[in-house]
Amino acid sequence: MKAIGVLTSGGDAPGMNAAIRSVVRSSIYHNIKVYGIYYGYQGLIDGNIEELTIGSVGDIIQKGGTMLYSSRSEEFKTSEGQQKAIEQLRKHDIDGLVVIGGDGSFKGASKLTEQGYPCIGVPGTIDNDIPGTDYTIGFDTALNTVIQAVDKIRDTATSHERIYAIEVMGRDAGDxxxxxxxxxxxxxxxxxxxxxNVDEVLKKIKRGHDRGKRHSIIIVAEGVGSAVDYAEKIQDELDLSTRVTVLGHTQRGGSPTGNDRVLASRLGAFAVELLLDSQAGRMVGIEKGQLVHHDIIETLQKEHNIDEDLYRLSNQLSI
Known part of the structure; x- marks a missing residue:
C-alpha cells in the first residue's frame, strides 16, 4: 500500500479532526502518501481530492467539525456513482480508504468493499449508535454539551418553579x-x-410535587417524538407551568473533550495499521478500553443496544 485516502461523511462530530490528523500523520510515519477527500462521497465522485502533509493537519486536534467538510450524496447510492468514486481513487493511485462517520457512511464503505476496494470505517457520530464499539467519536463531547445546558436550565426551572422538557439529538438511539x-x-x-409511558412521567412529577418539589427536568430523545408534545401533555394534565428547550445542533459543535481526542487518535492510527496489514471491509472500535475491529457488513446488520444497567440506575435515582 503506497497511498491512503481519508474522508468524513454524514453529520459532523467533535473529534473528527483529531481522527483525520491521526490518519494523516500515521500514514506519513509509515512512508505512505495520504490524500484528503473533501465533501464526503460526493467529493470523491467529483474528484475533490488533494494530497495532505504533516502541516495540513497542524493545529486542528482541538477544533470541532471537520476540515474535510461533509455532505450527503444521493449519487453515491447508485452503482454508477460508486463506479465513478472507484475511478477517482484509481486515478489518484489511492490503494485504501478510511471513512470517518456514522452508519450511513459505513454503508457507503461496505459498498466499496463489496466491489473489492479496501475500506476501513472509523465511527464518528454524537449518537453513539454504532454496534461493535462502546463509544463513538463525538459522543463524549456532545454529552458534556448537553449536561452543561441541563445544569443551566435547572437553575431557571428552580427559580420559576417550572417543568422543563429538553429535547436532545440521537436519531433512533437513546444513549x-x-x-x-x-x-x-x-x-x-x-x-x-x-x-x-407518559402516565408514569406524570405520576413521578405529581409525587414530587406532593412532597414539595416544584420543578422537574424531563429529557426527551428526538427518536420518541417532539418535546413540545410531551410538554403540552404535562401542562394539560397537571396544570403546571411547562417550558421546552430543543438543544438542536449546538450538540454537534465545540472543541472535543480529551476523551474524544484520545479516542479519535487511537482509532485513526488503528485504521491505518489495518490497511497496512491488508485488512479490508473492517470497522474499528473500542471495547472495555481495548481497540477492536469487526467486519463492517456484519456490524451494520446488528442492532445497537442501550446500557441496561444505566437505564435501571436512572430509574432508581429519579424516584
Missing amino acids: LALWAGLAGGAESILIPERDT
Missing part, C-alpha cells in the same frame, strides 16, 4: 438522552429503546 439524563439528575428520561 445521549440516557447518559445526559443520569448525569444531569433528570426526573424522567424518554428514549426510543423503551416504550414511552
